[in-house]
Amino acid sequence: MSNDIGEKTRAEAFMLPAEHPIQLIDENGAVQSAANSSGEPYTMPDDQELLAAYEKLVAGRRVNDQAGALVRQGKLAVYPSSHGQEACQVAAAVVLSKQDWLFPTYRDTVAVMSRGVNPVEVLTLLRGTWHAGYNPYEFNVATQATPLATQLLHAVGVAHAAKLKGEDTVVLAMCGDGATSEGDFHEALNFAAVFHVPVVFFVQNNEYAISVPLKNQSVAPSLAHKAVGYGMPGERVDGNDLAALLSVLGHAVDRARAGGGPFLVEAHTYRMQAHTNADDATRYRTDEEVQKWVSRDPVSRMQTYLSARNMFDDDAVAAIAASAEDIASALRDGMNSEPEVDPEDLFRYVYSKPTPQLQEQAAMLREEISRENSGA
Amino acid sequence: MTAVTETAAPATTTLTFAKALTAALGDAMEADKSVVMFGEDVGPLGGVFRITDGLTKRFGEERCFDTPLAEAGIMGMAVGMAMNGMRPVVEMQFDAFAYPAFEQVVSHVAKMANRTKGQVRLPMVIRIPYAGGIGGVEHHCDSSESYYVHTPGLTVVAPSTVADAYTMLREAIELNDPVVFLEPKKLYWSKEQVDLEALRAKFDGGEPDDDASIGRAVIAREGTDATLIAYGPSVPTAIAAAEAAAEEGRSLQVIDIRSIVPFDDETVTNAVRKTGRAVVIAEASGFASVASEIVARVQERCFHSLAAPVLRVTGFDIPYPAPKLEHWHLPSVDRILDAVDDLQWED
Numbered sequence: 001m002s003n004d005i006g007e008k009t010r011a012e013a014f015m016l017p018a019e020h021p022i023q024l025i026d027e028n029g030a031v032q033s034a035a036n037s038s039g040e041p042y043t044m045p046d047d048q049e050l051l052a053a054y055e056k057l058v059a060g061r062r063v064n065d066q067a068g069a070l071v072r073q074g075k076l077a078v079y080p081s082s083h084g085q086e087a088c089q090v091a092a093a094v095v096l097s098k099q100d101w102l103f104p105t106y107r108d109t110v111a112v113m114s115r116g117v118n119p120v121e122v123l124t125l126l127r128g129t130w131h132a133g134y135n136p137y138e139f140n141v142a143t144q145a146t147p148l149a150t151q152l153l154h155a156v157g158v159a160h161a162a163k164l165k166g167e168d169t170v171v172l173a174m175c176g177d178g179a180t181s182e183g184d185f186h187e188a189l190n191f192a193a194v195f196h197v198p199v200v201f202f203v204q205n206n207e208y209a210i211s212v213p214l215k216n217q218s219v220a221p222s223l224a225h226k227a228v229g230y231g232m233p234g235e236r237v238d239g240n241d242l243a244a245l246l247s248v249l250g251h252a253v254d255r256a257r258a259g260g261g262p263f264l265v266e267a268h269t270y271r272m273q274a275h276t277n278a279d280d281a282t283r284y285r286t287d288e289e290v291q292k293w294v295s296r297d298p299v300s301r302m303q304t305y306l307s308a309r310n311m312f313d314d315d316a317v318a319a320i321a322a323s324a325e326d327i328a329s330a331l332r333d334g335m336n337s338e339p340e341v342d343p344e345d346l347f348r349y350v351y352s353k354p355t356p357q358l359q360e361q362a363a364m365l366r367e368e369i370s371r372e373n374s375g376a
Numbered sequence: 377m378t379a380v381t382e383t384a385a386p387a388t389t390t391l392t393f394a395k396a397l398t399a400a401l402g403d404a405m406e407a408d409k410s411v412v413m414f415g416e417d418v419g420p421l422g423g424v425f426r427i428t429d430g431l432t433k434r435f436g437e438e439r440c441f442d443t444p445l446a447e448a449g450i451m452g453m454a455v456g457m458a459m460n461g462m463r464p465v466v467e468m469q470f471d472a473f474a475y476p477a478f479e480q481v482v483s484h485v486a487k488m489a490n491r492t493k494g495q496v497r498l499p500m501v502i503r504i505p506y507a508g509g510i511g512g513v514e515h516h517c518d519s520s521e522s523y524y525v526h527t528p529g530l531t532v533v534a535p536s537t538v539a540d541a542y543t544m545l546r547e548a549i550e551l552n553d554p555v556v557f558l559e560p561k562k563l564y565w566s567k568e569q570v571d572l573e574a575l576r577a578k579f580d581g582g583e584p585d586d587d588a589s590i591g592r593a594v595i596a597r598e599g600t601d602a603t604l605i606a607y608g609p610s611v612p613t614a615i616a617a618a619e620a621a622a623e624e625g626r627s628l629q630v631i632d633i634r635s636i637v638p639f640d641d642e643t644v645t646n647a648v649r650k651t652g653r654a655v656v657i658a659e660a661s662g663f664a665s666v667a668s669e670i671v672a673r674v675q676e677r678c679f680h681s682l683a684a685p686v687l688r689v690t691g692f693d694i695p696y697p698a699p700k701l702e703h704w705h706l707p708s709v710d711r712i713l714d715a716v717d718d719l720q721w722e723d
Contacts, residue, residue, distance in 0.1 A: 131491035142459070143491055147483050153449055154484070157456015157464075164412070164438055165461065183476075187449035194444055349494040350529050352552045355591070355638035 021236040029304030060110035062324035084272030087298035091245035120334030152188030159197035178209025198256035206271035227264035239269030400545035415467030451477035486529030509562035519660035534608030538568035560609035593640040599629030602653035607633035617712035662690030684720035
């Protein structure tokens with residue numbers, strides 16, 4: 001397999017992340033300038049692009065809150081919330097074109113719905129009626145991965161196949177900071193670099209892997225610096241700055257599409273809530289620490305910026321909120337409907353054609369259910 | 377038909393098990409350009425057992441290529457390629473070298489179709505040179521089939537004949553489900569007379585027909601007194617035992633399971649009901665093994681036809697031995713004949 005990255009591989013300055021995480025809008029909504037380590041500036045997305053993304057941001061926040069409420073009502077078994085990480089979620093989806101692929105994790109519900117998948121279908125896994133609730137081929141969104149980092153290799157495979165077929169496809173693969181400790185993270189980045197395939201690896205560093213802080217995962221200068229070891233560029237970005245995320249991820253996607261190979265982006269963000277509703281975050285972090293991140297909130301930051309740009313008045317803000325409320329309402333309705341499960345499905349999809357043994361077991365279960373239903 | 381009578385080419389040629397696999401891969405890649413082959417040293421070298429010999433030269437380095445030395449990477453990349461329209465065939469260099477890929481196999485390869493209600497199927501083949509008997513050092517001789525057969529969603533086959541090596545590999549590549557294809561290393565150099573053109577003709581187009589080898593056991597040798605049940609590397613040993621028994625006047629039937637999942641209960645059950653006695657033979661350690669499963673299935677289905685308990689001849693429950701000791705571990709003709717002698721003939 002040809003490998004034409006030779007010169008670039010030796011250009012360390014080209015691949016090292018910039019000195020500070022890329023930020024285009026600070027926590028007060030003020031504009032900042034930022035450039036990569038070669039001095040090339042990251043450009044501010046235009047207002048319309050930001051406004052469209054902001055609408056998804058608000059919807060994402062609303063769905064996070066709604067899903068949390070559904071857990072408390074017993075409608076969802078569990079929900080790993082991306083509250084506080086919505087800018088990462090939205091950016092990961094909107095930088096991609098229709099033919100591209102997104103590989104999300106279990107915490108990336110908002111990214112999946114931002115790509116077009118119905119939130120009711122996204123939450124099938126957490127509702128407990130099946131494993132994957134949407135057709136991956138409908139929006140080119142892979143199933144949400146629960147095992148850590150394993151999906152990054154699938155992303156490399158999809159990109160590799162696309163390259164062999166001559167298709168114009170970029171793959172964006174998501175994982176968290178904890179997943180960078182897994183062997184599959186290493187293998188995926190190495191394979192992507194060696195085969196020079198169009199994959200953007202997107203690490204949401206939210207500081208915690210359940211309870212374990214980042215300092216116990218890695219003492220690398222940053223997670224983005226790991227890219228250099230594989231021969232690909234890396235960049236850090238303020239993960240609560242939607243504009244910076246769109247700019248950096250957009251650059252990485254464009255570069256991959258143009259044949260530049262893989263790219264590693266680390267977004268510095270924070271998991272505002274516990275790992276899931278089953279977790280107790282007070283056992284491993286202080287309220288003071290959490291409060292520091294409140295002022296860095298991605299939603300209010302973007303609202304401040306867009307207001308200052310006169311992109312919306314109070315009516316427009318209300319309309320965006322109402323639209324998010326409609327999505328939440330549809331989600332509630334979907335979750336309140338009686339779940340439909342079919343015991344025959346247990347055996348139907350294990351093989352293209354059920355084995356004789358599975359046919360026997362299906363018949364046995366059918367018989368049991370029939371006896372139960374007849375009260376025997 | 378031509379009007380001129382020519383000297384007909386011999387219908388059969390002598391082929392090794394290894395060359396049959398190479399032919400199957402080459403023919404499958406010729407027939408379908410979505411078939412790609414990759415793994416460690418499978419490119420210009422042709423694999424450490426030379427199974428991919430010549431494929432890179434013939435089909436180019438995009439179709440048969442070397443990967444970085446990382447089995448989870450190979451397996452995970454194959455999953456993604458299968459998701460995106462390819463039919464990857466991957467080689468795990470040796471049985472025990474496949475273990476780093478285990479999470480990918482169990483959590484993704486095996487489950488993807490079920491998780492997605494059949495929307496994402498993974499047509500991929502995991503080739504594994506497996507089992508012992510070649511004097512290999514540790515980590516090169518494991519009989520790892522139980523790990524795979526215990527994982528719902530995987531089809532697991534272990535051919536023992538040259539013809540099956542060709543046919544079952546072609547079938548595995550054409551199947552829309554993932555297949556673990558176990559290649560008994562000690563049989564790589566075994567030879568048979570086969571009609572390769574006739575074998576190829578089965579794959580000349582159209583859907584795989586009802587006489588598919590995957591899912592069906594075969595009677596490798598007819599016999600009436602007892603049934604020897606084996607698969608993969610143990611089949612030739614079972615046949616040798618049956619030949620030795622015949623000299624002593626005892627007629628042993630041999631069944632070649634060849635497809636462990638799906639398992640052909642029908643063929644096994646019908647056979648054992650006729651003979652009333654059975655011995656299951658496998659190289660793998662016997663505890664909680666494929667041999668144990670076969671014994672359980674036979675007892676459940678043939679109890680009233682059995683004249684004796686079904687016995688097992690398996691490897692000991694030990695890590696695979698060093699080369700100078702492996703002959704004590706592996707099922708032998710003598711050990712099989714001893715088990716047959718124990719089938720309560722005097723009752």
